[in-house]
Amino acid sequence: MKSYCIIGGGLAGLSLAGRLLLAGEKITLIDDACPSGASRLAAGMFNIVTGKHAVKTWLAEELLADLKAFFEIPIFEKLQQYIHYQPLYRPFKDIGEYNDWLGKYQSPELKDYIRFQATQIQADIFANPLGGIFIENCGWLDTTGFLQGLLAILNEFPHFQYIEKKIAATQIDLQEKQIVWEEKPIFFDELILANGWQISQESIWQIPLLPVKGEILRIYAPDLQLPFLLSGKIYVIPTGSGHFIAGATYEWDFAHNEPTQAGKEILCAHLDELLQVKYEIISHGAGIRPTTHDRRPVLGTHPQFPHLHVFTGFGTKGVLSFAHFSQIMAGYLQGKNSLGKEYDVQRYYRKGRMKG
Ligand SMILES: Cc1cc2nc3c(=O)[nH]c(=O)nc-3n(C[C@H](O)[C@H](O)[C@H](O)COP(=O)(O)OP(=O)(O)OC[C@H]3O[C@@H](n4cnc5c(N)ncnc54)[C@H](O)[C@@H]3O)c2cc1C
Structure with missing residues (x-):
């Protein structure tokens, strides 16, 4: 030993x-x-189709399979209560993005993961005038x-x-x-x-490393009934009983790892753009991601x-x-x-x- x-x-x-x-x-x-x-x-979100151009993550299938397998190790099975598998809905930003997705969502690389949503849904609670895409095999971990x-x-x-x-x-x-x-x-x-x-x-x-600071909000929005994760300029993760995690900012040049008023304003501006319902901020935090070039x-x-x-x-x-x-x-x-x-x-x- x-x-x-x-x-x-x-x-x-x-x-x-x-x-x-x-x-x-x-x-x-x-x-x-x-x-x-x-x-x-x-926030604990996982999603294998990410980024501005929505491409499949490096080693996507292996990472996802090993994540699932970890929770099937008998001694870790009781940790399954912390992992939640849910699709992620990504509203189209503009008609250009709509057309891009129309052309690529059935490609061999993406067709098993993407569902095309051609019209808006739940428009009374969040903005998605052009529809969006659903990405399967996503979820979040209560870290x-x-x-x-x-x-x-x-x-x-x-x-x-x-x-x-x-x-x-x-x-x-x-x-x-x-x-x-x-x-x-x-x-x-x-x-x-x-x-x-x-x-x-x-x-x-x-x-x-190239550390990247991130700020995040926990909010209460009882009228936001979301059966999926939502991701636009900001992601919104339903954690239960009207509570959500909303994030995050990305800051490469920072003086400290504390939450800031400027970070909060960015997050609230994105939330206000996306949500049609009222929300209350419960907490505001900041941390630093160990990112590499x-x-x-x-x-x-x-x-x-x-x-x-x-x-x-x-x-x-x-x-x-x-x-x-x-x-x-x-x-x-x-x-x-x-x-x-x-x-x-x-x-x-x-x-x-x-x-x-
Ligand atoms: C705002 C924000 C949102 C995020 N959202 C997501 C998300 O939705 N999905 C996702 O997959 N990832 C997300 N991440 C990234 C994710 O958190 C990191 O990739 C991951 O947590 C890194 O884990 P780690 O164990 O390497 O580092 P850490 O979690 O930083 O762990 C390092 C630990 O070492 C301790 N430590 C450091 N130095 C010492 C020392 N000298 N002595 C003793 N202890 C020490 C630290 O306090 C810490 O507890 C997010 C990060 C941030 C900041």
Whole structure:
């Protein structure tokens, strides 16, 4: 049994811990449980046809299949209460987009996922004058409930230890393979940094991520009866009993990770454009996505410290990514599989973005 220390308890760190525990390994997971951590704040939506030009996501089928399979692992079955499969409705912005979709919705690549809606629906509650498309195989994950539930399951394992604490780079001793601790040192065979965007900031291994701040609202709109997720300039996710998550903003140049008045105004302007019903803001939050320049995750090992690894870079697709890539990362750490070039951290060294 090897001893793994994982820093970061978001979707990346916790799912990896779960995979390694199931494979019989010993895990210490350290997380500062910051409430604005991307995973806790995320809207949790998953959708495999995304972007301005609505193309199928890289590895779409594998990511979706592995997400479903994760919740079918017997010990994780009780987490199914947190995942909700629902179609997503995307109103057409203009007649150009309507015509584009008319031409492509039956293409072999998209026909199994797209339903064309040629006329408006539920126009009394939201604007969609030209109709839109329904995208199948979408949904949302209640990430807060899921992370709490997963941690509770992992806590049942005798070889799992959870420590709520922020670790400074100065506490990590890679020569002695220990985290220097005021009580007693934490020894590890392998150390995995799954600390989201913060790996680009202060860590012993600065990976050049492209962190993207996002702000999000939780709203109450009892007259908004939505049997699907709605996505225009803003997405609106029905979470039950008249409550919704509405988001998000995308900000590449930011001074802090707090919610701002400007962010709120952008979100409200989009909501006012889309919704025909009244809503009340319940809360407003902000977090930072661990995005990469090439929109691929970052997995792998430090070129000089063979026991130091990274697992991050999920960007805007944390939910679709965690199950697939935690399986790959766990297998890699155990020597069962290699890493794909597209997401191996070595690409930064090959391309000269980092010096080895
Ligand atoms: C506003 C917003 C909306 C989003 N909506 C969606 C969505 O709808 N669908 C989707 O799929 N994705 C969404 N995302 C993206 C998603 O949240 C991320 O891709 C994903 O959560 C990243 O997970 P992670 O575990 O890598 O990072 P994080 O969730 O950031 O986890 C890292 C953890 O490490 C901790 N940590 C950092 N440094 C230290 C340290 N030194 N010591 C101890 N602990 C440390 C952090 O506090 C945090 O708990 C959204 C993100 C934001 C900000």
